[in-house]
Amino acid sequence: MDQPQIIYDPDVIDQLEISGFLAEVMSHMREHVEKRRQEVPIAGLRALNTIQRRPLDVINALKADRNISLIIEIKRQTHMGRLLFDERYEPDKIARYYQDIGIQAVAVATNEKYYAGALHHLTYVSQAVKIPVIRQDFVFDRYQVYEARAAGADGVLLIAALLGQYRLWDLISLTQRLRMTALVQVENEAELARALNVDPRIICISNVDWRTLEVDLNKTTRLAKYIPDHILKVSMGGVRTADDVLLLAEAGVDAIMIGEAILGAPDQYKAVRDLFSSLFSETTDPWKFIE
Numbered sequence: 001m002d003q004p005q006i007i008y009d010p011d012v013i014d015q016l017e018i019s020g021f022l023a024e025v026m027s028h029m030r031e032h033v034e035k036r037r038q039e040v041p042i043a044g045l046r047a048l049n050t051i052q053r054r055p056l057d058v059i060n061a062l063k064a065d066r067n068i069s070l071i072i073e074i075k076r077q078t079h080m081g082r083l084l085f086d087e088r089y090e091p092d093k094i095a096r097y098y099q100d101i102g103i104q105a106v107a108v109a110t111n112e113k114y115y116a117g118a119l120h121h122l123t124y125v126s127q128a129v130k131i132p133v134i135r136q137d138f139v140f141d142r143y144q145v146y147e148a149r150a151a152g153a154d155g156v157l158l159i160a161a162l163l164g165q166y167r168l169w170d171l172i173s174l175t176q177r178l179r180m181t182a183l184v185q186v187e188n189e190a191e192l193a194r195a196l197n198v199d200p201r202i203i204c205i206s207n208v209d210w211r212t213l214e215v216d217l218n219k220t221t222r223l224a225k226y227i228p229d230h231i232l233k234v235s236m237g238g239v240r241t242a243d244d245v246l247l248l249a250e251a252g253v254d255a256i257m258i259g260e261a262i263l264g265a266p267d268q269y270k271a272v273r274d275l276f277s278s279l280f281s282e283t284t285d286p287w288k289f290i291e
Contacts, residue, residue, distance in 0.1 A: 048150035055154040058132040058181035073259035075109030076116035091121045092128035099129045107134040126152030155181040160191035169198040208237035221251040246278040
């Protein structure tokens with residue numbers, strides 16, 4: 001059966017309108033990155049890159065022999081300011097726990113203003129686990145990609161809503177040259193068209209509207225059919241129940257990225273098993289806790 005196709009309209013692909021919350025983010029991030037560039041020149045980051053371990057393969061980690069893979073976000077608070085952890089937030093220990101129960105990858109929020117994160121959280125996690133670690137931040141500049149690699153990241157999340165066609169291509173190309181993996185986050189058809197035009201290895205479909213924070217899992221079911229089979233499909237945001245997971249699995253996604261539904265649960269291991277209970281029987285349950 002032929003893949004459904006999106007019509008590539010250059011006027012739509014190259015048009016980039018940033019407003020509301022994302023405009024505020026970009027204003028802050030431009031100042032932040034320029035300050036970081038003055039503190040640590042890019043030559044210093046390149047030197048640090050040479051002593052880092054070789055990046056782990058995010059693609060292979062997510063494509064292993066299972067129905068669906070799981071990426072868990074590690075963040076201290078939501079971008080709306082709701083704390084998920086108190087002052088005892090220890091991302092390295094959290095990541096080790098997820099590795100031990102069989103999670104395939106983690107995404108570490110490094111933005112200080114919006115997620116109460118820090119770049120060194122990425123370093124702590126990458127040194128603590130042997131599963132891929134993805135930098136989750138508002139990445140728009142080559143400096144941030146070098147920064148991610150210097151901190152030990154294996155992958156970088158790129159938000160298409162923040163990036164024009166050329167910048168998206170440029171950041172993906174740099175990520176690949178550094179042997180990392182770019183995950184491109186899209187929310188609608190125009191952003192997906194822009195992403196497909198640069199042929200990334202992973203596309204993440206966000207089910208949450210940046211402007212309204214409304215959740216619509218049908219975004220994944222609607223957009224996933226346009227993504228060719230050679231590109232891994234990840235659904236992110238808004239997953240709360242086993243029925244949600246089943247819906248996304250039937251839409252053909254390769255992985256799901258989950259944050260608050262797991263991080264906010266009193267028993268996170270049970271929360272993972274409950275979410276994926278619709279896909280596995282007792283004899284095929286992949287979530288085996290290691291004491």
